[in-house]
Amino acid sequence: MSPPRWERGPNPAVRGAPFLLLRYPGSLAALAVAALLLALALAAYPLFLSASASTLVAGEIAEPLVSRYGAGMSYRDGALPLADASPPGTGTPVPLHRRRGEIFSRLTSADPRLGPPVATVMGTRVAVSPADRPQVFRSGILFAGTDAAGHIRIVRGSAGSGALLPDLIADALGIEPGDEVVLEGGRGSVRLPVDGVYEALYSRPRTGYWLRWASQIYPACQDCAPPPQFVIMDRARAIELSATFGAETAVFLWQAPVAATTSLSLDDARDLRAFVAELRTEMARPDTSTGRIMACCSGLPSGSGITVTSSLGRVIRQVEERIRAVEAPGRLLRAAAVAVGVTVVA
DSSP: OOOOHHHHOSOHHHHTHHHHGGGOHHHHHHHHHHHHHHHHHHHHHHHHHHHHHHHHHHHHHTSTTTHHHHHSEEEEEEEEEOSEEOOTTOOOOEEHHHHHHHHHHHHHTTSTTBOOOEEEEEEEEEEEEETTOTTOOEEEEEEEETTGGGGSOEEEEOOOSSEEEEHHHHHHHTOOTTOEEEEEETTEEEEEEEEEEEOOGGGSOOOGGGGGGHHHHSOSSTTSOOOOEEEEOOHHHHHHHHHHTTOSEEEEEEEEOBOTTOOOOHHHHHHHHHHHHHHHHHHTOTTSHHHHHHOOOOOOOTTSSEEEEOSHHHHHHHHHHHHHHHHHHHHHHHHHHHHHHHHHHO
């Protein structure tokens, strides 16, 4: 009487079954291809969604009304005093705009996905006249910004220590590089050399660097005249002249754009949005030195108070809507690929 099956051990034919496929290369190749197809079907769908989301994020950020400047973080004070202020506990007067700029740089540098901060300031409105013909003038606005000359199209001359005039003013007054102009404000006038003439921003396509200044650059309607364009100069001089002409405040804007070398995935964009929200919360806390200096956030309309903005929320919403549109067909194709792979293996 033979022992029960469980006492006889594995059937030798079963033990050798996998190796029998070596005798049939066609069957072995078919099984390998089927297993590979099954593995690809399971892995390709998440990879496809991730790659598609990253491409969509890059496309949304590249939009002219977003750009890497808009997708980063912006802090704006529409009426920041120009006078020096003493920090709590000290008698040393320090410009408040300098302290805020330092804090903004420190906070945003904690995330490598944000690039170096861009500091801009819009000063007071002035009358611009040729030095030899003060009776004719055009209106302009004092402006300064980090690498501002690199984001305009200079048509004559070059950037220097003097002023860059928009062609809207220079052509109307017959001013050329090397000439002197008189800038007149509410409490006096100043002579300034002209280094170059640039194409007025309102006549050019919108770009990310100037995104947050669009309401000051472009006409309010199709038939409206362009607003006074920027007279660009270095930051210290724009602030000094604004104070000289009697202005007590100026509009200051700091931006931390998405780093030029950074490619954001959808998860990166979500993390960066959360980081910006954390900074905004920190700047709004009145019980900390950071919150007291940054005095965020008024909730008033842009230009009339302190605001922190970022277009990342818009980017993420657009990408999520597009991803949802391809998820259902993607799941169907994945299920079909899995079914084919399982059938071939069987």
